[in-house]
Amino acid sequence: MHNLIIAGVGGQGINILAKVIAITCQQSDYKVQYCVHKGGAQSLGSVYAEIRITTDTISHLGAAIPVGQLDTLIALDPWEALRHVSLAHNNTLIHAERQSSPLFVERQQKQAIQLADSNPLDQLSCLPLSVQLHNYRNLAIQKFNTPKMANYLAGLDCLRALHINNTDQFDNTFFQLIPAARTYQRSIAI
Amino acid sequence: MNAIVSQNNFSFGDGNQAIAWAAQDAGVHYVAHYPGSPVNRVVPEIENDSSGRIIINHALNEHIAALSAMGASLTGARSLLVMKHVGLNIAADPLNYAGVSKIKGGMVIVVGTDPGARTSTGEEDVHWYAPQFNFPLLEPVSTQDVYEQVKQAFSLSEKTQTPVLVFVPGRLAYLSSDIQRTTDDYKEPLLVFNKNPETLINVGARAVRNHRDHIERIQACQQTRANPQTQFNPDAPVGIVTRGATYSVVCEQIEQLQLTDQIHLININRPYPLNVQEFIDFAESKSMITVIEDQDGFLETMIKQEAFGKVNCNIQGKSIFPAWGEVTDTQVRHFLTDQFNCVLPKQPVDFSVQVPERPGTFCEGCPHRSTFFAIDKAIQKDNGIIGGDIGCSSLPPHRTDWLLCMNAGIGISQGIAHLLPDQPMVSTGGEGSLFHGGLTSLQSAVENNINLTHILLDNRSIAMTGHQASPTTSNRVDVKKLLEAIGVTQIFEVNAFKPSEMTHVIQSTNAINGVKVIWVRGDCALLPDAETMQRRQQRTLKIDNDRCNGCSLCYSELQCPAIIQNSENNTIHILMDRCRRCTACLDVCPNNAIIINEPVLEVHYA
Numbered sequence: 033m034h035n036l037i038i039a040g041v042g043g044q045g046i047n048i049l050a051k052v053i054a055i056t057c058q059q060s061d062y063k064v065q066y067c068v069h070k071g072g073a074q075s076l077g078s079v080y081a082e083i084r085i086t087t088d089t090i091s092h093l094g095a096a097i098p099v100g101q102l103d104t105l106i107a108l109d110p111w112e113a114l115r116h117v118s119l120a121h122n123n124t125l126i127h128a129e130r131q132s133s134p135l136f137v138e139r140q141q142k143q144a145i146q147l148a149d150s151n152p153l154d155q156l157s158c159l160p161l162s163v164q165l166h167n168y169r170n171l172a173i174q175k176f177n178t179p180k181m182a183n184y185l186a187g188l189d190c191l192r193a194l195h196i197n198n199t200d201q202f203d204n205t206f207f208q209l210i211p212a213a214r215t216y217q218r219s220i221a222i
Numbered sequence: 223m224n225a226i227v228s229q230n231n232f233s234f235g236d237g238n239q240a241i242a243w244a245a246q247d248a249g250v251h252y253v254a255h256y257p258g259s260p261v262n263r264v265v266p267e268i269e270n271d272s273s274g275r276i277i278i279n280h281a282l283n284e285h286i287a288a289l290s291a292m293g294a295s296l297t298g299a300r301s302l303l304v305m306k307h308v309g310l311n312i313a314a315d316p317l318n319y320a321g322v323s324k325i326k327g328g329m330v331i332v333v334g335t336d337p338g339a340r341t342s343t344g345e346e347d348v349h350w351y352a353p354q355f356n357f358p359l360l361e362p363v364s365t366q367d368v369y370e371q372v373k374q375a376f377s378l379s380e381k382t383q384t385p386v387l388v389f390v391p392g393r394l395a396y397l398s399s400d401i402q403r404t405t406d407d408y409k410e411p412l413l414v415f416n417k418n419p420e421t422l423i424n425v426g427a428r429a430v431r432n433h434r435d436h437i438e439r440i441q442a443c444q445q446t447r448a449n450p451q452t453q454f455n456p457d458a459p460v461g462i463v464t465r466g467a468t469y470s471v472v473c474e475q476i477e478q479l480q481l482t483d484q485i486h487l488i489n490i491n492r493p494y495p496l497n498v499q500e501f502i503d504f505a506e507s508k509s510m511i512t513v514i515e516d517q518d519g520f521l522e523t524m525i526k527q528e529a530f531g532k533v534n535c536n537i538q539g540k541s542i543f544p545a546w547g548e549v550t551d552t553q554v555r556h557f558l559t560d561q562f563n564c565v566l567p568k569q570p571v572d573f574s575v576q577v578p579e580r581p582g583t584f585c586e587g588c589p590h591r592s593t594f595f596a597i598d599k600a601i602q603k604d605n606g607i608i609g610g611d612i613g614c615s616s617l618p619p620h621r622t623d624w625l626l627c628m629n630a631g632i633g634i635s636q637g638i639a640h641l642l643p644d645q646p647m648v649s650t651g652g653e654g655s656l657f658h659g660g661l662t663s664l665q666s667a668v669e670n671n672i673n674l675t676h677i678l679l680d681n682r683s684i685a686m687t688g689h690q691a692s693p694t695t696s697n698r699v700d701v702k703k704l705l706e707a708i709g710v711t712q713i714f715e716v717n718a719f720k721p722s723e724m725t726h727v728i729q730s731t732n733a734i735n736g737v738k739v740i741w742v743r744g745d746c747a748l749l750p751d752a753e754t755m756q757r758r759q760q761r762t763l764k765i766d767n768d769r770c771n772g773c774s775l776c777y778s779e780l781q782c783p784a785i786i787q788n789s790e791n792n793t794i795h796i797l798m799d800r801c802r803r804c805t806a807c808l809d810v811c812p813n814n815a816i817i818i819n820e821p822v823l824e825v826h827y828a
Binding site for chain 2: 041051054055058063064065066067068069071075076077078090091092093094095096098099100111114115117118119120121122134135150152155159160
């Protein structure tokens with residue numbers, strides 16, 4: 033059993049990445065379920081997907097990952113990584129983007145502004161957990177000329193955490209489900 | 223999105239898709255709905271069906287959707303009615319008559335429930351409608367079960383000649399897993415409407431007789447076995463009863479705590495009408511039974527009502543678990559560890575972190591952003607009241623003074639306007655709400671000569687639930703003529719992206735008696751044909767920091783996400799990769815510091 037959360041902000045492609053990961057795991061003979069939470073907002077709100085991967089039956093698994101059972105947390109925003117650490121156990125692995133997305137709506141809310149002015153990386157680095165910080169966004173710009181491919185790079189870390197070596201299946205599903213990303217596919221070969 | 227079929231020929235889908243596929247595989251002819259999360263993607267999935275066999279009624283409210291589905295079922299067609307939990311309130315009037323009218327084709331009502339209020343303004347428990355309507359109620363436990371129960375509901379509906387309710391909570395509606403689809407041997411009936419005054423002219427003695435007949439049909443259904451799933455040790459003295467999504471939460475905790483020998487679990491898949499004998503059989507050897515369910519305790523009430531005096535054990539439920547929110551793994555674990563004095567294999571770690579919330583906000587280029595900026599400017603300084611409505615206009619939630627239910631803006635404002643005539647006030651609501659029920663509300667205000675300024679936020683779509691079409695999407699409706707026809711004489715058409723003009727109009731309406739409508743026009747920026755998006759290639763905007771005096775109106779009051787402030791020198795900038803070129807910021811800036819670069823468009827006249 034492996035419990036994974038992919039977290040980020042609306043518009044970063046969390047929903048579709050969760051689906052790609054789920055299908056890739058399924059193609060590697062795992063049983064998978066995932067649940068996406070995005071609230072009512074069309075964009076800019078917190079989004080996360082809970083993915084539960086097992087070799088046993090999934091019919092007795094709740095949709096939500098229980099507290100203390102989160103094995104891997106992949107976050108495309110450091111604040112969104114912090115939002116889910118309450119589910120972690122001592123050996124939880126966290127991969128988090130360094131750069132935070134702006135907290136737009138809180139400009140009039142003092143508490144939020146105070147927090148937003150603090151550095152989420154400070155809190156992440158103080159956690160007694162294995163935390164790996166990444167520059168998914170900048171790497172995606174560098175490699176694919178667009179920040180939109182940050183979710184692809186985060187997806188590769190998901191696969192590593194799950195010890196799935198066959199990235200071809202992941203690539204096939206990713207570019208099948210996201211036709212707009214096909215224009216960047218050539219950069220991978222390069 | 224097309225279904226991904228896995229190697230073992232299962233289809234990978236979520237609860238919304240499971241509902242859609244079940245309806246298709248059950249031979250549904252007619253689908254009526256009003257969009258609402260968490261079941262907002264059912265009908266778009268059915269629309270992928272290229273056979274053209276399924277007729278879809280994109281009804282303007284749930285009342286109409288319910289009646290049209292009844293009509294379809296009266297012809298012998300199988301019909302599917304889809305709505306969210308609060309929509310059931312709107313559909314309740316006609317559904318109270320659906321049971322007595324003896325429908326022919328199976329009619330299945332899928333209701334998206336929302337314990338925990340993830341995608342709703344409230345988590346109202348609509349289970350109590352099942353005994354009120356006297357309809358069978360099914361509750362699935364997984365996405366596969368959603369598929370199977372929706373299919374099963376069609377045949378149950380035909381057997382009982384009543385609609386059947388299937389409740390799908392958010393955590394199943396958005397849960398994806400393998401779904402095995404099966405084809406049934408369903409023969410399409412010849413569709414015909416048989417005139418039957420005995421059941422369809424439901425008055426006087428007939429109404430009483432039909433009511434009795436309906437009750438007898440449901441009592442007969444109650445005697446049929448629902449075959450609830452049982453789990454773990456049948457000889458255990460401790461019993462747990464679940465329904466719906468709580469089943470898997472409880473199962474997982476029992477297995478993790480290694481209590482499978484000490485507990486016997488039953489999941490009630492048909493909470494209404496409850497087959498009490500199945501429960502009595504389960505309860506026979508138990509000393510204590512705990513009902514674990516989301517929200518009010520409907521199942522506990524049904525069990526206590528039906529099994530009163532027939533079982534010897536104690537039954538508890540809401541005295542242990544709260545009647546609000548979703549039942550969580552933590553609550554179940556605490557209950558089980560207390561009862562059985564056991565510990566978890568993996569202990570959670572107590573992390574102390576502080577994270578700011580990211581509540582909903584308006585997207586970049588959203589017409590509501592500049593509209594609420596204008597409303598604030600017009601009336602907030604005078605302690606003005608802003609009536610709020612459901613929809614994208616309620617993102618972010620703090621921009622109005624209430625956020626309760628459909629058309630609450632236009633409705634509650636009328637009572638306040640009656641009693642506080644001197645306080646500046648506007649009601650707000652989208653065009654989806656106007657056609658849902660707001661038009662009647664507005665006409666009522668006209669008839670009662672209420673001083674009311676209603677701000678009609680027309681973004682040409684029901685955006686929040688996935689951009690379903692509204693009557694203004696196609697421009698088939700002339701809104702101005704419609705408002706004039708119901709007696710609104712003061713109609714002001716304004717551009718959503720010109721907030722200064724709008725502020726002036728709002729202030730000027732204060733001096734006018736009667737009902738005034740400010741028709742704010744501006745496409746949802748996420749619509750593919752939105753005017754702002756069409757100009758995205760041509761327009762560029764930037765802030766001239768020599769002219770900008772740092773008043774910060776665009777950043778801190780308009781609060782456009784595409785406008786950011788440099789944390790080092792406080793200068794304001796526009797992120798062009800986020801900006802959707804609505805140009806509302808141009809209108810807001812008092813210093814003309816925002817520069818637009820747009821080539822002159824050639825206009826050709828016919």
